[in-house]
Amino acid sequence: MNLTDLVNPHILSQPVYEPGRPIEDVARELGLDPTGIIKMASNENPLGTSPKALAAMRKALDGAALYPDGGCIALREKLAARHGISPDQIVVGNGSNELLEMLGHVFLRPGDEVVMGAPAFIVYKLVTRLFGATPVEVPLRDHVHDLQAMAAAVTERTKMVFLPSPNNPTGTFNESEEMLGWVKGLPEHVVVVIDEAYVEYLEKEPDWSEVIATGRALVVLRTFSKIFGLAALRVGYGRMNAEIAALLQRSRQPFNVNAIAQAGALGALGDQEWVTSCRQSNAAGLQQLENGLSKLEIPFVPSVGNFVLAEVGDARGVFANLQGVGVIVRPVGVYGLPQWIRITVGNETQNERLLTELQRASIDQASR
Numbered sequence: 230m231n232l233t234d235l236v237n238p239h240i241l242s243q244p245v246y247e248p249g250r251p252i253e254d255v256a257r258e259l260g261l262d263p264t265g266i267i268k269m270a271s272n273e274n275p276l277g278t279s280p281k282a283l284a285a286m287r288k289a290l291d292g293a294a295l296y297p298d299g300g301c302i303a304l305r306e307k308l309a310a311r312h313g314i315s316p317d318q319i320v321v322g323n324g325s326n327e328l329l330e331m332l333g334h335v336f337l338r339p340g341d342e343v344v345m346g347a348p349a350f351i352v353y354k355l356v357t358r359l360f361g362a363t364p365v366e367v368p369l370r371d372h373v374h375d376l377q378a379m380a381a382a383v384t385e386r387t388k389m390v391f392l393p394s395p396n397n398p399t400g401t402f403n404e405s406e407e408m409l410g411w412v413k414g415l416p417e418h419v420v421v422v423i424d425e426a427y428v429e430y431l432e433k434e435p436d437w438s439e440v441i442a443t444g445r446a447l448v449v450l451r452t453f454s455k456i457f458g459l460a461a462l463r464v465g466y467g468r469m470n471a472e473i474a475a476l477l478q479r480s481r482q483p484f485n486v487n488a489i490a491q492a493g494a495l496g497a498l499g500d501q502e503w504v505t506s507c508r509q510s511n512a513a514g515l516q517q518l519e520n521g522l523s524k525l526e527i528p529f530v531p532s533v534g535n536f537v538l539a540e541v542g543d544a545r546g547v548f549a550n551l552q553g554v555g556v557i558v559r560p561v562g563v564y565g566l567p568q569w570i571r572i573t574v575g576n577e578t579q580n581e582r583l584l585t586e587l588q589r590a591s592i593d594q595a596s597r
């Protein structure tokens with residue numbers, strides 16, 4: 230028997246998602262002390278997790294013998310109050326990545342086209358392919374999503390459009406007014422997915438409530454992995470009209486979000502002061518990194534997120550040099566950017582260390 234004859238053909242060509250390297254893994258491979266390694270590769274929060282969220286999670290451990298609330302009732306109620314919508318307009322996922330997959334289950338079939346920017350968060354392409362649909366990639370213009378070109382790429386076969394704002398890996402965003410007008414102008418047979426994984430880093434968030442209320446097929450995703458500091462727990466959520474939410478609920482596992490994660494998300498939502506301080510710290514750290522890159526004459530894309538894309542030349546080489554001294558960044562060749570690395574904003578000391586090592590790594594590269 231030939232196993233590949235049994236396999237769905239699109240799985241055979243499906244790449245495996247490559248995450249930023251974990252600290253323990255790098256320490257083991259290179260014989261480094263893990264406590265001396267800093268990870269600036271996966272856009273996590275360098276300040277950790279809100280103390281209130283940590284306390285809530287510790288308490289939730291006492292209930293570990295019981296299944297979690299499969300409907301995430303308390304969390305959906307809190308999120309609904311926050312966004313001024315009803316709990317039945319919210320779906321919670323095991324990270325926002327799971328919501329991307331639920332969208333695939335509900336809407337995508339072989340033959341469908343899915344329009345997305347390039348480069349944009351790679352999981353859009355992976356999910357599209359996973360369901361046998363076809364990614365239609367529209368190049369960014371000056372590193373920003375080109376909404377006109379994306380609208381022009383929509384055909385009768387287009388089932389879904391992805392728009393991350395701010396975008397990963399570029400750190401750029403589209404203005405609210407422009408996005409709202411764009412969504413309204415897209416044909417109704419297209420499901421629009423706005424990914425707001427980094428929106429809390431912006432001074433002002435777009436308001437989608439009016440468009441969602443019109444019944445438009447629009448899903449707005451958010452995550453607790455970034456500013457809320459809960460990446461390890463895997464919680465994200467989507468806002469949408471109740472009809473779409475009911476469909477997504479059918480596609481998920483019965484207990485997709487664990488009890489500790491639900492408690493952590495509730496705790497994090499109750500600590501707005503902490504979120505505000507993380508936003509301020511990120512703004513200062515981003516400035517520090519961008520100033521440092523300018524001084525080193527390393528081109529970068531001005532960012533509004535918690536990371537910055539820098540053009541270092543031989544990005545794989547620079548990545549390896551940095552990793553060798555315990556600084557993990559993300560080379561982004563997989564995004565079609567072989568000369569660039571993506572650096573997550575760290576705390577002040579981490580940023581300083583990154584800049585010092587980057588200067589050394591770049592000199593090493595240049596002298597080869």
Ligand SMILES: Cc1ncc(COP(=O)(O)O)c(C=O)c1O
Pocket residue numbers: 271272323324325326327350393396397424426451452453454460463464465
């Ligand atoms: C744009 C974007 N969307 C979604 C995600 C996934 O977030 P989660 O951890 O909630 O699955 C990421 C993670 O890096 C991201 O960059």
